[in-house]
Amino acid sequence: MARDTSIVVLRQIEGERLLSYTREQVYKVLYHNGPLTAREVDRAIGDGSHDPAKRLSELRDRGVVKECAPRACRITGRTVLTWDVTSALPHEPRPGLQKLYDRRSRLIKDLKRVDDEIRNHGTTATKQGEMFG
Numbered sequence: 001m002a003r004d005t006s007i008v009v010l011r012q013i014e015g016e017r018l019l020s021y022t023r024e025q026v027y028k029v030l031y032h033n034g035p036l037t038a039r040e041v042d043r044a045i046g047d048g049s050h051d052p053a054k055r056l057s058e059l060r061d062r063g064v065v066k067e068c069a070p071r072a073c074r075i076t077g078r079t080v081l082t083w084d085v086t087s088a089l090p091h092e093p094r095p096g097l098q099k100l101y102d103r104r105s106r107l108i109k110d111l112k113r114v115d116d117e118i119r120n121h122g123t124t125a126t127k128q129g130e131m132f133g
Contacts, residue, residue: 006087009064018090019064026055027085030065037073056083072083096116 010031013019020029029044030036036044038052045052059065060083068082 001019009087011091012089013064019059019062020079023055023059023062027053027059027064030083030085035068035084036081037071037075037082039073039080041083043075058093059090060092063088 010028013024013027015025017028025045028043030070033040033044038056041056049095056065060067064086065083066086068084070081072078073080
């Protein structure tokens with residue numbers, strides 16, 4: 001199956017810095033090696049500092065990558081979606097989408113705080129029980 005790639009688009013993305021550094025790294029890995037799973041992208045980049053699933057979703061929302069057929073990941077062995085580049089230049093995500101991403105991030109942080117409070121409360125309750133029990 002022929003891939004939907006464009007060297008002109010790649011060079012324009014690089015030359016005009018149309019993507020952030022991290023997004024561009026993910027895009028280039030897919031351009032040269034795709035289609036890949038998120039874990040394979042992460043391994044290809046190699047420094048472990050990326051969240052490939054998040055970057056891939058962001059790139060999809062900008063129209064430069066797409067979800068492809070699932071297959072067994074070469075790293076995990078699990079059947080998961082693969083990702084590949086499109087021949088489109090990036091565009092801004094749909095209006096309001098960034099607000100939803102920001103809201104989701106805040107909710108995740110709030111949930112982590114609540115989890116910490118629950119963990120700490122259990123520890124505090126155990127210590128109080130030992131003191132007064």
